[in-house]
Amino acid sequence: MTTSRGDFIRKMGAGLASSRTSDSTLAAARHGDGQESLTSGNSERLLHQDPDHVEPAPVGYDRLPLEWHQMRTRTLKECLADCGAEAVLLNTDQNIVYFTGCFRGSGERPTWSLFPTQEEDTVYWYSPGIDRDLIESWWCTENEYYFGYPHAEGGFPNRGQVVQGPTVDLFEWMLQGVRSRGLGGGTIAVDWSLSESQIASVSKVIPGTRFVNVQADCLSMQQIKTSEELRLSQRAYRYFDRIHAFARDYILERGTDLTDFELGQALQGFGIELLMNDVIADGRPHSAVGIEVTSNYVRAGIASAYPHPNQFFYQKLERGQTMYVNCDIKLGGMGGECYRNYLIGPWTSEQERMWEVVAETIQIQEEESKAGAVCSDIAAKIHQHQVDAGMAEYIYHRPAHGQGQFFSGHQPPFIALGDYSVLEENMTFSMEPGLYDAARGIGINPSDNLRVIADRGVRFSSVPFSKEWSLLEL
Known part of the structure; x- marks a missing residue:
């Protein structure tokens, strides 16, 4: 394999189709002749792993x-033993x-999963x-399903039953299924607060049944990550490190002959190829x-000045402005955010000071995010530093949110x-x-995924918060 990193990046500049072709070349390089990654240029050499990183999940452990999941369900049942559900x-979801x-x-389309506590x-x-x-x-002991939403009673075209029956109240339909299993009349733990109409349906279908909202218990279990979750997240961030190194090299190689849209498409194609080279996928x-x-949030120039922009991003990278490499990664539903901002020279003193x-407040969050600390206290120290530095008018939001898993990006606490x-x-x-x-x-607005340990916070990524990384001359 003689293709250089620069050749690889220039090919990607020809468009998304070329990007996919080049990614295939990368895959061959990694798994074929054993040579080092085509993106192992200066940027990858700047990555630095924290000694407190957990051991990443091995290749093959993709979810x-x-x-x-069965173990976590058993734990939930144990937590709810006192409520007699x-x-x-x-x-x-x-x-x-x-x-x-x-x-x-x-x-x-509503869905319910029922776990009898005595089974x-x-x-x-x-x-x-x-x-x-x-x-x-x-994992399915039994599945009762309705055909469509809204569901017509008796209407199951997949069974040859094309029936225009009355519309079914699906909540009552589910309650009838619960009753058929010999449940009802006692306590059922749920993860939502019933509406007035749902309470009326309970009285009608399974009278005397008490529904207790245990969403707080479900959330509490998800907030404290297990070792398996942490290791899978750490593996995701190993890919993230290389994606960011690729993006930085891509900016340096392409310079002002580059749009933010193209950079986003290139790093996404590279990242997906990187993951899928290791993931077991049989379709x-x-x-x-x-x-x-x-x-979709990679953006250049003035668009970076809005925390929640609503415009489409298709701007050329220019000298004297910023490039915001904003992306998320998940593997098996585990992962999170990793953003980095670049100042493209010549930058102003105001840009550099911001x-x-x-960077200073990132360090404050790392130092203060230790077990036993109070969320509000950490936020106050970060905001006070921003204010003391003369940045008050540029503050728009809280410093951080809890990082969730699966479908939960933002998760309490904050x-x-x-x-x-x-x-x-x-x-x-x-x-x-x-x-x-x-x-x-x-x-x-750089971001990362920070794990709380006894005496500090540990970032999952190895991507630096340094001027060497972030201040670029094209």
């Missing part, structure tokens, strides 16, 4: 196994995927027919799940003035003490 009934491991979204490792589904193959090929359900490399203040939650070991947080100056057309 949490079924046994992990005869069953746990889940309705939210986030909780359903966390406790069952079946990756799917409900949309407007071990059983789950009964009440679900839309569109997902029957997904559900029944995973069937339940493999290669929860995989994501986003690029970058410095953000590093915010109004959140008095206490940090616990193995909570994870974003890192976003951003500053934005629309008048000068600059915004700096």
Whole structure:
């Protein structure tokens, strides 16, 4: 293999089609002749792994196994023993995927998963027919499904029954299924608060049944990450490190002959190829799940000065402005954010000072995010530093949110003035003490995924917050 990193990047500049071709070349280089990565230029040599990083999950461990989800369900039942629940009934997609491991979204089609507490490792589904193959090929003791939404009574075209029956109340339909299993009349733990109409349906179908909202218990389990979750996230961030090194090399190679859109497409194509070279994917359900490399918020110039922009990004990179490499990565639903901002020379003293203040507050968050710390206290120290540095008018948001898994990107608690939650070991947080100056057309808001340990926070990524990394001369 004689293709250089520069040749590889120049080929990608020809467009997305060339990008895919070049990614295939990269795959051959990594797994064929044994030579080092085509992106192992100066940028990869600047990466630095923290000695407190957890050991990444090995290749082949691409998602949490079924046994992990069953174990978490057993733990939930144990946590709820005092409330005397005869069953746990889940309705939210986030909780359903966390406790069952079946990756799917409900949309407007309601889904329920029922776990009788006196049965071990059983789950009964009440679900839309569109997902029957997904559900029944995973962890499924039994699946009762309705055909469509709205569902007509007796209407199952897949069974040859084209019936225009009355519209079915699906909540009552599910309650009838619960009753048929001998449940009802006691306590059922659920992950939502019932509406008045749902309470009326309970009185009608299974009178005397008490529904207890245990969403707080479900959330608490998800906030403290298990070793398996942490190791899978760490593996995702090993890919993230190389994606950011690739993006930096791409900027240096292409210079002002580059749009933010093209950079985003290139790093996404590179990242997906990088992951999929290692992921077991046979095209069937339940493999290669929860995989994501986003690029839709990569943006150049003035668009970086808005924390939640609403414009499409298609701007040429220019000297004297910023490039915001903003992307997320997930592997098996585990991962999070990793953003970096670049100042393209010549930069102004105002731009450099804003970058410095953000870097200083990143360090504050790392130092203060220790077990036992209070979210509000950390936020106050970060905001006070911003204010003392003369940046008050450029502050738009809290410094961080809890980092969730699966469908939950933002997860409590929050590093915010109004959140008095206490940090616990193995909570994870974003890192976003951003500053934005629309008048000068600059915004700096790097992020990462921070794990709380006893005496500090540990970033998952190995991508530096340094001027050597972020201040570029083209």
